[in-house]
Amino acid sequence: MPSTSFPVPSKFPLGPPAAVCGSGETLGPSAPAGGTMKSAEEEHYSYVTSGIGSGLPLSSAHPSLPAPCHGLQTSAPGVSTAGYGAALDGGPSSYFLSSGGVRPNGAPALESPRIEITSYLGLHHGNGQFFHDADAEDVLPSSKRSPSTATLNLPSLEAYRDPSCLSPASSLSSRSCNSEASSYESSFSYPYASPQTSPWQSPCVSPKTTDPEEGFPRGLGACGLLGSPRHSPSTSPRTSVTEESWLGARTSRPSSPCNKRKYGLNGRQLSCSPHPSPTPSPQGSPRVSVTDDTWLGNTTQYTSSAIVAAINALSTDGSLDLGDGVPVKARKTALDHSPSVALKVEPAGEDLGATPPTSDFPPEEFPSFQHIRKGAFCDQYLSVPQHLYPWARPRSPTSYTSPSLPALDWQLPSHSGPYELRIEVQPKSHHRAHYETEGSRGAVKALAGGHPSVQLHGYMESEPLTLQLFIGTADDRLLRPHAFYQVHRITGKTVSTTSHEAILSNTKVLEIPLLPENNMRAIIDCAGILKLRNSDIELRKGETDIGRKNTRVRLVFRVHVPQPNGRTLSLQVASNPIECSQRSAQELPLVEKQSAASGPVLGGKRMVLSGHNFLQDSKVIFVEKAPDGHHIWEMEAKIDGALCKPNSLVVEIPPFRNQRITSPVQVNFYVCNGKRKRSQYQHFTYLPANGNALFLTLNAANQPTGCFS
DNA sequence: AGAGGAAGATGT
DNA sequence: ACATCTTCCTCT
Numbered sequence A: 001m002p003s004t005s006f007p008v009p010s011k012f013p014l015g016p017p018a019a020v021c022g023s024g025e026t027l028g029p030s031a032p033a034g035g036t037m038k039s040a041e042e043e044h045y046s047y048v049t050s051g052i053g054s055g056l057p058l059s060s061a062h063p064s065l066p067a068p069c070h071g072l073q074t075s076a077p078g079v080s081t082a083g084y085g086a087a088l089d090g091g092p093s094s095y096f097l098s099s100g101g102v103r104p105n106g107a108p109a110l111e112s113p114r115i116e117i118t119s120y121l122g123l124h125h126g127n128g129q130f131f132h133d134a135d136a137e138d139v140l141p142s143s144k145r146s147p148s149t150a151t152l153n154l155p156s157l158e159a160y161r162d163p164s165c166l167s168p169a170s171s172l173s174s175r176s177c178n179s180e181a182s183s184y185e186s187s188f189s190y191p192y193a194s195p196q197t198s199p200w201q202s203p204c205v206s207p208k209t210t211d212p213e214e215g216f217p218r219g220l221g222a223c224g225l226l227g228s229p230r231h232s233p234s235t236s237p238r239t240s241v242t243e244e245s246w247l248g249a250r251t252s253r254p255s256s257p258c259n260k261r262k263y264g265l266n267g268r269q270l271s272c273s274p275h276p277s278p279t280p281s282p283q284g285s286p287r288v289s290v291t292d293d294t295w296l297g298n299t300t301q302y303t304s305s306a307i308v309a310a311i312n313a314l315s316t317d318g319s320l321d322l323g324d325g326v327p328v329k330a331r332k333t334a335l336d337h338s339p340s341v342a343l344k345v346e347p348a349g350e351d352l353g354a355t356p357p358t359s360d361f362p363p364e365e366f367p368s369f370q371h372i373r374k375g376a377f378c379d380q381y382l383s384v385p386q387h388l389y390p391w392a393r394p395r396s397p398t399s400y401t402s403p404s405l406p407a408l409d410w411q412l413p414s415h416s417g418p419y420e421l422r423i424e425v426q427p428k429s430h431h432r433a434h435y436e437t438e439g440s441r442g443a444v445k446a447l448a449g450g451h452p453s454v455q456l457h458g459y460m461e462s463e464p465l466t467l468q469l470f471i472g473t474a475d476d477r478l479l480r481p482h483a484f485y486q487v488h489r490i491t492g493k494t495v496s497t498t499s500h501e502a503i504l505s506n507t508k509v510l511e512i513p514l515l516p517e518n519n520m521r522a523i524i525d526c527a528g529i530l531k532l533r534n535s536d537i538e539l540r541k542g543e544t545d546i547g548r549k550n551t552r553v554r555l556v557f558r559v560h561v562p563q564p565n566g567r568t569l570s571l572q573v574a575s576n577p578i579e580c581s582q583r584s585a586q587e588l589p590l591v592e593k594q595s596a597a598s599g600p601v602l603g604g605k606r607m608v609l610s611g612h613n614f615l616q617d618s619k620v621i622f623v624e625k626a627p628d629g630h631h632i633w634e635m636e637a638k639i640d641g642a643l644c645k646p647n648s649l650v651v652e653i654p655p656f657r658n659q660r661i662t663s664p665v666q667v668n669f670y671v672c673n674g675k676r677k678r679s680q681y682q683h684f685t686y687l688p689a690n691g692n693a694l695f696l697t698l699n700a701a702n703q704p705t706g707c708f709s
Numbered sequence B: 001a002g003a004g005g006a007a008g009a010t011g012t
Numbered sequence C: 001a002c003a004t005c006t007t008c009c010t011c012t
Helices: A039-047 A066-075 A123-127 A143-155 A177-192 A214-228 A241-247 A285-303 A305-313 A329-342 A369-371 A379-382 A397-401 A534-538
Strands: A206-207 A419-425 A455-457 A464-474 A485-489 A500-504 A505-514 A520-524 A528-531 A552-562 A568-576 A590-597 A603-609 A619-625 A631-637 A649-655 A664-674 A682-686 A694-698
Touching: A143 A603, A419 A552, A419 A568, A455 A464, A455 A552, A485 A505
Parallel strands: A603 A694
Antiparallel strands: A206 A568, A419 A455, A455 A520, A464 A485, A464 A505, A464 A552, A485 A528, A500 A505, A552 A568, A590 A694, A603 A649, A619 A631, A619 A664, A631 A649, A664 A682
């Protein structure tokens, strides 16, 4: 049928490839796309060290680094990409700071004692952080976004997220913090086993560890150990320890009281915490001791005075107000300790709760740490504040074992020198993520059909490389792994791209081959998005982000390019934001296009309303109003159930006014979606269609429909 | 497996 | 009461 489609306004042009960082050798934050700046958050963030980070495949590393390093990015616009890394085999000593003395985060290493809070805000916007896309139908009404934005703005100490620790009370499947470490160890020891990495390495360049040949294979190795992810926990047995550990996900919602979500003052689930995990992670405990030992041993390297000095230099002073913008959840404790914010190098050994603190530092110097160190895992959990000091949080031993690559929360440039990692085809702005209790909802798709694609430009070598993909945040703060979403590997006949899974810290990473024969381009048709229960993640020790309304993510791609000098250049690019929640019935469909076509109702109008928000008992009411506002007529469109299809409604509009419409009429309509209140009036120009059916395509985007013919 | 709609559970 | 989150159900 003929159809007249009108252009869908693209309110948000696709931004440049979402390069997170500056270009060239500079690691600084990417150019702001114009986001608003929120200082408080930023600041907090800067302290964050998320537990996430870790280097390359297999490595779990967290930057041992104290969070501060990350925060630095903010203030350091230009960080040298070089200098990241150490020899693969090299011990700690082999690591070096980038020439610029910049930390991974991009912060100048020792020179800047304070973190510029405001500097990095908005930096992320460079890649189109705003939720948008040309795909009108995928765009959520701005009104809907607001809330979310507000929530995200909470300056949660997000980075405080401790990847390695799950709340003991979280569930039956909850594992000890150590379990994660264990997983890593077992899973990744081989390939990524690397020297302890200094947290301060330059994020972009790392020791050459990515042997093309080896690069991908690593993933394989990891995968083998990890096993395939549990797609549907509830239906399938857990096969992977790793998976459990890293996600802290549990198979199903416990029927225990925990489900009731009773929280203590800190928002922690008190009722359950006391209960020992019924089924502790099998591998967790046993290995813990081992890893801890290792860990402790390794930690000493970080105790060097130089390191401490550096860290302190980078950290902000105690005047910094952590309380500001800190989520309620964390604020309480944060305030209490804010004075001690000055960053201290935490002896790595930090505990995991289980590990007794080894203190290389005088108590007075690390008051907060001392506090944290006390108590066993459970105690910590119940007590408060350790999460306030991410850097003080326990680290997974493995974190330090293979830190040769930049942590996932480090900001990296999308291009440097001749290389540029670019997203050639952006993903659609909406992709409903699936829960573990559901089946997969498929791979993320591209706006125009097909799938997103990424290409590394400027690489002329014959060696294939590995493209890493993980789910990152899409809020105003620095890009980092998203705590509530994980990439989900899709396999099957329809998937042309092979991939392997690896877990870095608490983040699942998909490793995809970048082959010279394909011009170093990869079609991302193997990546779905898994949603973790907010309650599970929020209960993780150290996690300060809240999941509610935190439903936008970005696909983050990284590639590590071996350099002649033996180092590795790491590039990263993030996609436009992707809304992962089920579309809300509150979203208002709008007329996207209308077309005339033959219809069964002579004299009447048949309209096809396409959208995502039509519940089965939706009603569409059309109203014609006079200039003075009074209704000339109003009628409820009759829904043709037989023609009702997903995302669309077919309604029959009987002849109104008892006459054929021969000239355009401004019509308003509103939609009553099920039990929801009626939506606001939407306007469109009802065009005569010569007695034929009029097809209107509505979308959920909050954009003007204009007049079309 | 891949989607979409919704009921029931929770959070505000 | 209503917005969101999770879990289920259904269909292809």
